[in-house]
Amino acid sequence: MKALTVAAALMTASTALAQTPVLTVYAGDYITSEWGPGPKIEALFEAQCGCDLQFKPGDLLPRLLLEGARTEADIVFGLNTDVTKKARESGLFAPHGQTLEALTLPIDWSDEVFLPFNYGHTAFIYNTERMAEAPASFEALLDAPDDLKIVIQDPRTSISGLALVLWVQAVYGDGAQSAWEKLAPKILTVTKGWSESYGLFTDGEADMVLSYTTSPAYHIIAEEDRTKKAAIFPEGHYFMVELAAKVAGTDQPELADQFMAFILSEEFQSMIATGNWSFPAALPQAGWPEGFKELDLPEKVLFYSENEAADLRDKAIEAWRAALSQ
Amino acid sequence: MARGAVAVTAGLLVAGLTFGPVAAVIWRGAAWSALAPGDWLAIRFTLVQALLSAALSVLVAVPVARALARRRFVGRGVLVALLGAPFILPVIVAVLGLLAVFGQSGLVNAVLRWAGLPGITIYGLHGVVIAHVFFNLPLAVRMILQGWLAVPAERFRLSASLGLTAGQVFRVLELPMLARIAPGAFAVIFVICLSSFAIALTLGGGPRATTVELAIYQAMRFDFDLARAAMLAVIQLTLALVAGGIALRLSSGTGFGVGRDRVVQRWDDGGLARGLDAVWIGLVAAFLLAPLGMVVLRGLPGLAMLGPAVWQAAGHSVLVALGSTFLCLVWALPLATRRGELLGLAGIAVSPLVLGTGLFLILRPYVNPLDHALVVTGVVNALVSLPFALRILRPEAEAVRADYARLGAALGLSGWAWVRWVLLPRLRRPLGFAAGLTAALSMGDLGVIALFADPDHATLPLKVYGLMGAYRMEAAAGAALLLLALSLGLFWMFDRGGRVDAEA
Numbered sequence: 001m002k003a004l005t006v007a008a009a010l011m012t013a014s015t016a017l018a019q020t021p022v023l024t025v026y027a028g029d030y031i032t033s034e035w036g037p038g039p040k041i042e043a044l045f046e047a048q049c050g051c052d053l054q055f056k057p058g059d060l061l062p063r064l065l066l067e068g069a070r071t072e073a074d075i076v077f078g079l080n081t082d083v084t085k086k087a088r089e090s091g092l093f094a095p096h097g098q099t100l101e102a103l104t105l106p107i108d109w110s111d112e113v114f115l116p117f118n119y120g121h122t123a124f125i126y127n128t129e130r131m132a133e134a135p136a137s138f139e140a141l142l143d144a145p146d147d148l149k150i151v152i153q154d155p156r157t158s159i160s161g162l163a164l165v166l167w168v169q170a171v172y173g174d175g176a177q178s179a180w181e182k183l184a185p186k187i188l189t190v191t192k193g194w195s196e197s198y199g200l201f202t203d204g205e206a207d208m209v210l211s212y213t214t215s216p217a218y219h220i221i222a223e224e225d226r227t228k229k230a231a232i233f234p235e236g237h238y239f240m241v242e243l244a245a246k247v248a249g250t251d252q253p254e255l256a257d258q259f260m261a262f263i264l265s266e267e268f269q270s271m272i273a274t275g276n277w278s279f280p281a282a283l284p285q286a287g288w289p290e291g292f293k294e295l296d297l298p299e300k301v302l303f304y305s306e307n308e309a310a311d312l313r314d315k316a317i318e319a320w321r322a323a324l325s326q
Numbered sequence: 327m328a329r330g331a332v333a334v335t336a337g338l339l340v341a342g343l344t345f346g347p348v349a350a351v352i353w354r355g356a357a358w359s360a361l362a363p364g365d366w367l368a369i370r371f372t373l374v375q376a377l378l379s380a381a382l383s384v385l386v387a388v389p390v391a392r393a394l395a396r397r398r399f400v401g402r403g404v405l406v407a408l409l410g411a412p413f414i415l416p417v418i419v420a421v422l423g424l425l426a427v428f429g430q431s432g433l434v435n436a437v438l439r440w441a442g443l444p445g446i447t448i449y450g451l452h453g454v455v456i457a458h459v460f461f462n463l464p465l466a467v468r469m470i471l472q473g474w475l476a477v478p479a480e481r482f483r484l485s486a487s488l489g490l491t492a493g494q495v496f497r498v499l500e501l502p503m504l505a506r507i508a509p510g511a512f513a514v515i516f517v518i519c520l521s522s523f524a525i526a527l528t529l530g531g532g533p534r535a536t537t538v539e540l541a542i543y544q545a546m547r548f549d550f551d552l553a554r555a556a557m558l559a560v561i562q563l564t565l566a567l568v569a570g571g572i573a574l575r576l577s578s579g580t581g582f583g584v585g586r587d588r589v590v591q592r593w594d595d596g597g598l599a600r601g602l603d604a605v606w607i608g609l610v611a612a613f614l615l616a617p618l619g620m621v622v623l624r625g626l627p628g629l630a631m632l633g634p635a636v637w638q639a640a641g642h643s644v645l646v647a648l649g650s651t652f653l654c655l656v657w658a659l660p661l662a663t664r665r666g667e668l669l670g671l672a673g674i675a676v677s678p679l680v681l682g683t684g685l686f687l688i689l690r691p692y693v694n695p696l697d698h699a700l701v702v703t704g705v706v707n708a709l710v711s712l713p714f715a716l717r718i719l720r721p722e723a724e725a726v727r728a729d730y731a732r733l734g735a736a737l738g739l740s741g742w743a744w745v746r747w748v749l750l751p752r753l754r755r756p757l758g759f760a761a762g763l764t765a766a767l768s769m770g771d772l773g774v775i776a777l778f779a780d781p782d783h784a785t786l787p788l789k790v791y792g793l794m795g796a797y798r799m800e801a802a803a804g805a806a807l808l809l810l811a812l813s814l815g816l817f818w819m820f821d822r823g824g825r826v827d828a829e830a
Contacts, residue, residue, distance in 0.1 A: 033784075033792035034635045065550055066354075066686060072694070086550060149430060154527060156544040188430065189449050190532045192524045192540075195794035199422055202799045203624075204431045218797040277797065321364070324532045 021051045023255045026064065027077040030276075032057040037275030044271065045262055051255050061087055064247075068092070074250040075259055077117075079243045080159050082313075084114050085306040087245070094248040096260045102282040103264075106301040107239055114243040117263045118278035120212035121237035121298055122163045123230035124150060131207055134231035138171055141231070142182040149188040151197045152210040155317045158193050160240070162317075164210050166309060167238035169316040170302040176316060180323030187324065213237065213295060218277045221291035229296065236300035242278065333660040337669055340661070343709050344672040347684020348559055354687055355553030365541060369561065372537040375451065375526060376519035379458030384512045386459070387466035388504060390610045393603035394467070395474035405611055406471070409464035410817040411618055411810065414766035416787045417524050418794070419621060419806040424448075424457055424529075426620035433616065449531030457529045458522065462515040464614060465763075469514075469717060472756060473507035474500070476722060492599060506577055507721055510667070513573035514717050517566040517675050538562045542677045552683075559680040566675030570668055621803075621810060628804020636789050636805050640812060643769050643786040646700055647816055650707035650768035651761050657708060658715040658760065659745075662723035670712040681706065703785065707768035714767065715760040722756045723749070758824010762817040769813040786812070 023045075032038035032055040042053045060076050061083050067073075069092070079087060087093060096115040103109055105119055124141070126134045135141040135148075153161030165176075172179040188206045191197045201209035208231065219225040244263055246256045262268055269283040273292050285293065304312060394406065412420060427433045428448040435445040448456065477499060485495050523539035538558055545555040661670060685702065730748050734740075739747060750757070770787060784792070786809045793802035 029788065029792055030795040033789070033796060034633065035793060035796035035798055059547060062547055062550055062683070063686075066683065067690060070690075082548075154533070154540075156548060157527075157540065162548075184532075187532060189528055189530075191528050192543075195791060196418055196421065196524070196528060198797070199418070199794055199799055199802075200425065200429075203422060203426065203429075205425055205429045215797075222797070321533045325534050 021252055021255060023049070023051050023053045023074050023252050023259060024056060024072050025053060025075045025077050025259075026056050026058070026060050026073045028060060029057045031055070031078050037272055040271050040275050041268070044267055045259060048262070049255060049258055051252075053259075064092060065090060069249050071247060071249065073247050074252050074256045075244060075246060077244045079114060079245060081241060081243070081306055081309065082159060082162055084111075084243065085310050088113060088306075092248055093245045094250075096244075096246055097257060098260055098264055104280070104282055104284055105239075105241065107303050109241075111243075114245050115260055115263060116241045116243055116281040117268070118272045118276055118281050119239065119241040120214045120278045121239055121301065122160065122167050123211060123213045123215075123232070123237055123298075124208040125201065125211045125215050125228055125230055126208045127201075128227045128229055130204070134208070134229065136231075136233075138179075138233045138235045141186075141233070142179055144186065146185040148186050148208070149206045150183075150186055150208040150210070151188050151200050151206040152190055153194055153197055154190050154192060155320055158191075160194050160210060160212070161190075162313070163238045163240050165316040165320045166304055166312065167302060169312055169319070170238060170304065171235045177319040177323050180320050181326070184324050184326070190324070212240065212278070213297065214278050214292070217273070217289075217291045217295055220294065221274060221289065232296045232298050234300065236302040237298040239301045239303040241281070242276070333663070333666065336657055336660045337666060339657070340669050340673065340709065340712065343685075343705070344676050344681070346688060347681050348556060348563065348676060350684040350687040351552050351559070351680050352556040355551075355556050361557075364536070365538075365558070368536045368538050368541050369565075371526075371535060372520055372539075372562075373565065375454050375458070375522070375530075375535075375537070376516050378451075378455045379462065379519045380512050380516035382455060383459050383462040383466045383515050384470075384508050386463055386610070387470050387511070388508070389602070389606045390463075391467045391470035391474055392500070393606045394471050397600075397603050397607070399607075405607070406468070407814070407818045407821060408615065408618070409468055410762060410766055410821065411464070411814055412461050412614055413465050413763075414770040414813040414817065415621065415810060416770050416790055416806065419790065419803075419810070420461065420617070421457065421525060421528050422624070422803075423617035423621040424460060426624065427616045428453075428456065433620075449529060451530065451535070453529035453531070454522075454526050454535055457525045458515075458519050460614065460617065461525075462518065463610065465714070466511045466515060467610070468759065469511040470504070470507055472718060472759065473503045473721065475755070476725065477503055509573040509577035510717050510720070513570045513671065514674075514713055516569050516573070517671050517713070520562060520566050520569075521674065521677055538565075539677055539679075542679055546679045546683060555677075555680055555683075559677045562677060563672065563675045566671055567668065570671040570675075574664055574668055618810075622807055624803040625807025625810070626804070628800040628802065629807060630804070631798070631801040632804055632808065635784075636786070636808070639784045639786045639789045640808060642700060642784065643809070644812060644816070646704045646707065646785060647765045647768040647813075649704040650711065651765040651820070653704065654708040654711045654715050654764045655757065655761055658712055658719055659723075659749075661712070662716055662720040664720075667713070667716045667720050670716045673709045673712045678710075700785075704768070708764070711764040711767045714763050718756045718760040718763070719753060722753055726752045755824045758821050761824070762820035765816040765820055766813040769809060769816065 027038060030036050038055050042055065045053050056073070060079060064071055064073060064076060071092070076093075093113050095112045098115060100109060103116065105116060109116055124134070135144050152164055155161040155165040168179055169176050189200075191200070194211065197209050198211060198215075200206055213230045216228045216230055219228040244260065246260055250256045264282045266283065266287070269280040270287055272278065272280050273289050279292065280288065394402065415423070425432060425448065428446070429435070430445070430447070438445050481499055482495070485499060490498065521539045523537050523543060526535045526537045527540060529535070538561060542555050542558045542562070545551045545558065658670075661667070685706070689702075726749055730752070734744050734748055786805065790802050790805045790809065793799075793805055
């Protein structure tokens with residue numbers, strides 16, 4: 001049995017010896033899995049580059065930082081703004097070299113290293129069959145009766161959880177901790193990651209779940225289910241963007257540049273909405289898939305730059321921790 | 327002596343694979359960070375929940391194992407096999423199964439509402455303990471049951487002919503057996519619960535239920551603070567080894583000597599004992615099987631949605647599991663001593679994240695671990711299963727040495743002949759159980775693989791998480807059911823193999 005696995009492993013290693021140039025892309029599991037956008041990205045890009053695009057799934061920045069300059073990665077795909085500061089300071093990334101006029105983000109983006117490919121906003125998702133009316137504002141959520149139960153993610157282990165505490169920080173500022181204290185009785189539980197929370201919500205364990213404004217699109221398009229909706233709050237919603245970057249030490253600089261340009265192409269952008277269940281970063285609303293056009297969108301978008309977020313992060317997490325630990 | 331050399335090699339391998347990665351992370355972190363204020367709270371919570379969980383698991387396991395040891399009933403074999411199931415479920419699946427029973431909209435609350443009674447909430451320290459007991463009680467039951475079955479039938483016969491009452495039999499025969507077996511079971515379960523994190527957080531209801539492992543995860547994945555991660559990992563390792571050392575020191579005493587492998591008959595059997603046994607077995611079966619039943623129910627509709635990639639991943643998982651099982655048993659046999667067992671505990675005491683990162687740091691200059699993801703996973707699974715295999719094998723292996731060493735020496739059996747003709751045949755039952763458990767654990771475990779994941783060689787647990795991450799909750803439940811069925815199948819196969827021509 002062991003011999004078999006060794007043989008299988010060796011066979012994978014030997015494909016790297018083939019003649020076609022290889023573009024190695026580090027991406028999260030959710031990207032590379034057969035249900036993520038990875039396989040489509042690979043097919044589309046390989047059709048135009050005459051190369052072999054190889055995804056290496058797993059932790060992005062931790063692995064890259066461990067490997068340092070010796071990394072095999074040419075592209076890192078799927079970073080969040082929470083880590084861009086650390087990533088930038090590592091000096092492992094090169095400018096993306098793209099013009100950013102085509103971007104259709106709800107905020108201004110002028111970063112020369114990290115290139116957005118899709119975005120969304122934090123939002124609480126509810127089931128209209130269970131709750132006809134969602135709280136109309138963040139304030140109304142805080143004042144809702146305590147038998148309204150929500151599940152959220154831990155800001156110390158989850159990117160969406162961190163976005164939530166920054167969201168509360170952005171809405172309530174110094175009042176963040178008392179906001180959390182009001183919310184605390186309604187928090188059924190806190191999970192390590194998004195999947196656990198969302199699973200609890202779809203199992204009917206909670207009334208609302210912290211997720212993204214784009215989540216209902218999955219249910220509309222894949223399940224023809226229009227009962228899942230995002231509660232839109234006038235106080236604004238926290239902006240979350242996913243980014244790609246070119247590794248400075250790449251041995252395939254031309255291919256890497258071509259890939260960065262590909263990310264902004266219409267071909268990629270019109271695929272990514274249903275591929276990754278997020279809003280395309282560079283595609284006007286008219287080009288969005290049908291299910292996305294009918295989504296409720298926030299009028300106000302909140303966002304901290306990486307420096308602001310780095311300064312506020314510990315404070316925002318501590319407000320959450322202190323209020324929920326009482 | 328050849329056996330000594332083998333044991334030392336096996337021990338060095340364990341030490342190298344556990345302390346090596348921690349050392350590599352410390353080396354790379356290149357600093358020693360101080361404890362943050364919240365860390366003391368995390369350490370305290372970690373210890374409290376692990377103590378409660380392990381104590382409750384072992385305490386409840388005693389009457390259940392006793393009941394299973396002295397009763398024969400229809401479905402007993404199935405129940406004993408199913409006892410392996412909770413332990414091997416991926417955390418996320420087991421948590422959803424538990425919540426389908428004990429959660430807000432779970433079965434228990436539905437019944438309470440129907441009866442007009444106030445609902446219960448599972449979220450809190452009690453929820454953490456319930457979840458850990460759900461995972462570990464079956465393991466404790468099986469370990470202690472193993473102890474009961476190892477008491478030779480002749481001892482019960484003798485006590486019956488001496489006219490001992492049930493209480494006296496318990497004091498003379500069963501208590502010494504428990505004193506030998508239970509502390510070790512406690513140690514293993516305590517150490518597993520020490521590194522719990524997702525269960526503790528989800529069922530604990532929030533940051534009050536922060537464990538050391540969560541702090542390690544945060545340091546590693548979010549803050550990239552290797553020094554802090556390593557420091558916390560060392561704390562966790564120390565707690566585990568100290569607790570393990572104490573527990574294993576307590577588990578003194580030798581076995582009951584040789585018997586002639588007769589079928590055990592019991593004479594200490596009143597109506598009250600019979601009734602109590604039935605209650606214990608019924609309660610535990612309901613507690614364990616209800617969540618499992620929910621996992622099955624939730625998974626059935628999703629089974630049809632599984633594509634070829636999931637089946638391929640299932641194949642990889644089975645391959646890895648078989649490889650790990652073989653490796654683990656070969657590894658465990660020479661280490662089945664007290665020192666070996668303590669060392670083996672390190673395998674589950676080291677945070678999987680630190681273990682994975684450390685291995686990555688060590689291997690990366692020579693090979694790309696990504697290209698050998700399945701091999702790395704197999705070795706790590708074997709390492710992580712080692713403490714369980716050792717806990718199961720050691721009491722029996724020591725008894726065999728104590729009981730048959732003189733006969734073996736008189737016959738001039740040494741080296742391989744001793745292993746082949748005495749040790750292996752006498753260890754057949756614990757070997758089968760250990761192999762089953764290792765195989766099942768390797769199917770389910772994913773602790774270390776995050777850093778080494780390889781898209782072409784994904785394992786089934788990774789697919790379950792992949793499906794959930796892509797909103798496909800129903801298909802994920804289906805894949806989880808497949809995982810459960812395969813793990814149980816492997817477990818049953820090996821466990822059964824060890825019990826051929828034995829009644830139990």
